[in-house]
Amino acid sequence: MAGALEGVKILELSRNLVAQFATMMLADMGADVLKIEIPPRAGQQAPVPLERFVQPDARQIAFDHINRNKRSIAVNLQTKEGQEVLHKLVERADVLIEGFRPGVMKRLGSDYETLNQINPRLIYCSLSGYGQSGPYKDLPGHDINYISFGGILSFIGETDKLPTIPVNIVADYASGTLHGVIGALFALYARERTGKGQFVDVSYLDGVISLAAAVPGLLEYFRDGRLPKRGETTQSGRYPYYATYETKDGKLLTLGCIEPWFWERVCRVLGKEEWVPFAFKWRDYLGKPSAETEKVTSELREIFKTRTRDEWFELLKENNITVGKVYTWDEVLGDPQVIHRNMVVELEDPVVGKVRQVGIPIKLSETPGSIRHLAPRVGEHTEEVAREIGYSTAEIALLKEKGIIHKGRE
DSSP: OOOTTTTOEEEEEOSSHHHHHHHHHHHHTTOEEEEEEOOOOTTSOOSSOHHHHHSOOHHHHHTOGGGTTEEEEEEOTTSHHHHHHHHHHHHHOSEEEEOOOTTHHHHTTOOHHHHHHHOTTOEEEEEESSOSSSTTTTOOOOHHHHHHHTTSGGGSSOTTSOOOOOOTIIIIIIIIIHHHHHHHHHHHHHHHHHOOOOEEEEEHHHHHHHHHTTSTTHHHHHHHOOOOOTTOSTTSSOSTTEEEEEOTTSOEEEEEOOSHHHHHHHHHHTTOGGGTTHHHHTTOTTSOOOHHHHHHHHHHHHHHTTSOHHHHHHHHHHTTOOEEEOOOHHHHHHOHHHHHTTOEEEEEETTTEEEEEEOOSOOOSSSOOOOOSOOOOTTTTHHHHHHHTTOOHHHHHHHHHTTSEEOOOO
């Protein structure tokens, strides 16, 4: 069955996982994704580990899910001949996704203005920390920096303590990767009407601020001018209806009873009907929890220690209550819901054998995604792709001799 993006040709130029994750999602949906990788050069830092390039670790490559369904070509883009190879690829491409800081692609002779002249239908998607314009465009950064500028970090954690630093999902992958995929698909759809490509400028910081629009407190700040405070929002874990609780076996359970009817069910299951009216008192998150809510929270913590995590989960689940288990990774991968949804898949590698990877999250009924092959070695498809774009055997040999293109060891 054909994938949703079958026939769409995508070029990937990136050293970071954010852009590579975006192209993986597109490849899973059937796109022909070609990684343009820069080989190691004498006297310069290799953009990929040198030992992986010349003696690839088969096990590492087999489990490298972020590069599955892709092909790889290794080209020295700091040479005129290497840039010509890229330009030939651009002639046939639909989308180019790059994850460098602003200005890098121009130095490589492959900025949007240059490539648009070669292929006006090309969609050129740039993913960067602060975008292609503004006073911070040249500032380096990582997830923690983007969520700090975006205000997210200021209200994660407990009151009167330093912010809790989350893993790099918010800025890198939710803001960078997902906005990059969406932007590329928007532009592809627009091209169906206009026949023209366009430049897609995705900033991790812009994405963080966009996502923050859904965070409790921001709407109220726009409306009333009152700042949400760390540890005092409805979803901070400070209020008993939305918190984490330790159980008898030392494991953790999450309760997410934002809606009063879910909280009422918890109260009745626990035999604490007198707590039901407090649900509405807790909803004013701009103030600190009252003595009543502190008392309820304390009692809840003791109650949840009377049974194991799994016992509480089954009881609350049976009563249609918003409850969850705090899993370690081994538990995640063994959960029946995760398995049923094929979010852990087992593949066969000719060298390594059975390989487990994360599955495809978006389920399409008519054009589903698929994992057609595992990650390539660096430069594995160099000669194959060179022939596709018109280079003769003699020309390929000359480019290899001059160090313009490389093919990883078999």
